[in-house]
Amino acid sequence: MDKTEQEREGWRKKAREVAQRVVAPRAAEIDAKGEFPWDIADVFGQSGFLSLFIPREYGGEDADVTSFCIVVEEISYYCVSSALLIIAHTVGLMPIVLGEARELKEKVLRRVVGERALxxxxxxxxxxxxxxxxxxxxxxxxxxxxxxxxxxxxxxxxxxxxxxxxxxxxxxxxxxxxxxxxxxxxxxxxxxxxxxxxxxxxxxxxxxxxxxxxxxxxxxxxxxxxxVGWWLMMRTLNRSRPAIGALALGLARGALDYVIRFGQERGWPGGKGDVQDVQLMLADMAIEIEAARALVYRAATMMDEKAKGIPVQMYSAMSKYFASDVAMEVTTNAVQILGWEGLVQSHPVERMMRDAKVIQIFEGTNQIQRMVVAHSLLKSKA
Ligand SMILES: Cc1cc2nc3c(=O)[nH]c(=O)nc-3n(C[C@H](O)[C@H](O)[C@H](O)COP(=O)(O)OP(=O)(O)OC[C@H]3O[C@@H](n4cnc5c(N)ncnc54)[C@H](O)[C@@H]3O)c2cc1C
The missing domain is CATH 2.40.110.10 (Butyryl-CoA Dehydrogenase, subunit A, domain 2)
Structure with a gap:
């Protein structure tokens, strides 16, 4: 493993630990009460998740887009609301990091690192x-x-x-x-x-x-x-859309794993694990998730490698669109497989399906993402 891969695995380990210890136990409550999780935001600050893109000279983590996606995916596996907190904060921060206003960077970035400003x-x-x-x-x-x-x-x-x-x-x-x-x-x-x-x-x-x-x-x-605001905004969205894809990916993975655990531990209702239709649904869910993973991390890697001549905005848009449609499909099927149990709040798939719908809408709807892809294709040389 090279240094970059080691750093990324370090972020995965840390995010998974925080997600299991701090986020998972609060996910249902946050949703039911509709309240902002200050306790979780505080732990995210201590863990460096709020200063991922801040350069080292300001005390930040100087992490790459792939690491950003990894952190988001691990948190979103348990709680989309908590993971979105990191993305929205980072998207607010990014134009400042990308921009040239030195005095402003000193003022804002230092307060994020030192005081966990949001x-x-x-x-x-x-x-x-x-x-x-x-x-x-x-x-x-x-x-x-x-x-x-x-x-x-x-x-x-x-x-x-x-x-x-x-x-x-x-x-x-x-x-x-x-x-x-x-x-x-x-x-x-x-x-x-x-x-x-x-x-x-x-x-x-x-x-x-x-x-x-x-x-x-x-x-x-x-x-x-x-x-230069529009240009800064576009550069920001190119970096954040793969993270929205990772948000959807973590959610879809969480829903599939929950359904499989449910069947293994409690037995499939009506012996559904043996029913071929359910098996096919599970297989489709797993395949879609792997396809979404490939696209999300391809878009993230392209941003990190700053490959010349590659339309990063196209891959960024593809990853947001595809992964969030997969999350909608996977969570809907998770509810379907659980039957009435999928509809009640005692199972997280009910929350997950509601969360998936929102991801198809924000940070550019999925129709707009496809228009970005089409425009990029039409501009490119065939
Ligand atoms: C939970 C949540 C959080 C958000 N957070 C933020 C945030 O932090 N900051 C921020 O600035 N914004 C935020 N937004 C706003 C979000 O980015 C917008 O909702 C989104 O861009 C879509 O705009 P709209 O809702 O006004 O829909 P509209 O633009 O009114 O679109 C309505 C429908 O028409 C379709 N449509 C519109 N134009 C076209 C077209 N040209 N071609 C084809 N179809 C089209 C859309 O796809 C959609 O289905 C958030 C939204 C949500 C739901």
Whole structure:
């Protein structure tokens, strides 16, 4: 095993241990109460899961995308809400890491490492979901600061973050090149938390509106130059979509293993283990999971190897789309195989199926992922 592989296996071991010891016992409760797991976030901070992409010079872990996916997959095996906490935080952090604003990095990255500050990524608006380029939140330059005005919705970690990475329009005439990123600190006057969403799945994840009313943000808290926001966002999503694939992969694996354990320990209801239809379903579930694994880690490896000429955004989109459809299929079949027992809360497959549905929608719906794939294909030389 080379050094990189050793480091990745180290992350797997650590994440699996934390998942079994801290996350698994809380998963059902977090879902039932719909509450953010502060205790788990704290352990994630101690374990380095919140500073995976922060460079060593700021005290972070300097981990790669593959390690990120491994950590997410191991946690999501037991609890998608807990794993999503890491992704949403990392997605909020990534534009700052990728950007050039040194003073901002000092301010934010050091607080993540030292104080376990949490972040979120504020892009979606009531009129701009899939069509993210239509955001209306406005940033108006006034001397040494900007005034931010707008309303973001469905923001993961929205109600619990210390820093908000906000995308806003600095020049409406330039469309994509008129979008810029800003960091807004919790407690800044004019920043408030709106409605908390009561979702059907991933209920332990905090999802809220974020309202910006004349929020004064110093120019030094702009992430990079004016107009590079869209580009930073795309580079961030290329890295996070494989992790959303890993989120779905861990979930699907958890559901299949649960069904198999259930049958082995309790006996298949009505002797179903001997029924060929059920066996075929189990086989399909396992095959789909392995196919999803291959795609997720291929996309992650491509990001890590920074291979020139490879359309990473295409593989990134493929991995999110395919793995989340697999998770939906596998969890639905897990419920089906358990019969009525699959529908009640005493078995996690009920929660897992609700969680899978949500993954097909966020971070770009699965229709949008296929459009990204198609655009990449049409742009490439056959
Ligand atoms: C639990 C959860 C957490 C989220 N967290 C965040 C977050 O942290 N930060 C953030 O910024 N956003 C977040 N979002 C928002 C998420 O990214 C959007 O929900 C998503 O991009 C889809 O937008 P929409 O819901 O407005 O759907 P719409 O864009 O209104 O789409 C509705 C339907 O139409 C389809 N559709 C739309 N346009 C097209 C098209 N051109 N071609 C084909 N089909 C199309 C879609 O696929 C979908 O099926 C979150 C959402 C959820 C559910």
């Amino acid at each position: 972040l979120c990524f504020c892009l979606t608006e009531p009129e701009a979901g899939s069509d993210a380029a239509s955001i209306r939140t406005k940033a108006t330059l006034q001397g040494d600061h900007y005034l931010l005005n707008g309303r973001k919705c469905f923001i993961t970690n929205g109600g619990i973050s210390d820093f908000y990475t906000v995308f806003a329009v600095t020049d409406p005439d330039k469309r994509l090149e008129g979008i810029s990123g800003f960091v807004v600190e919790k407690g800044t006057p004019g920043l408030s938390i709106g409605k908390k969403e009561e979702k059907m799945g991933i209920r332990g994840s905090n999802t809220t509106e974020v309202v910006l009313e004349d929020v004064r943000v110093p120019v030094a808290q702009r992430i990079g130059d004016e107009g």
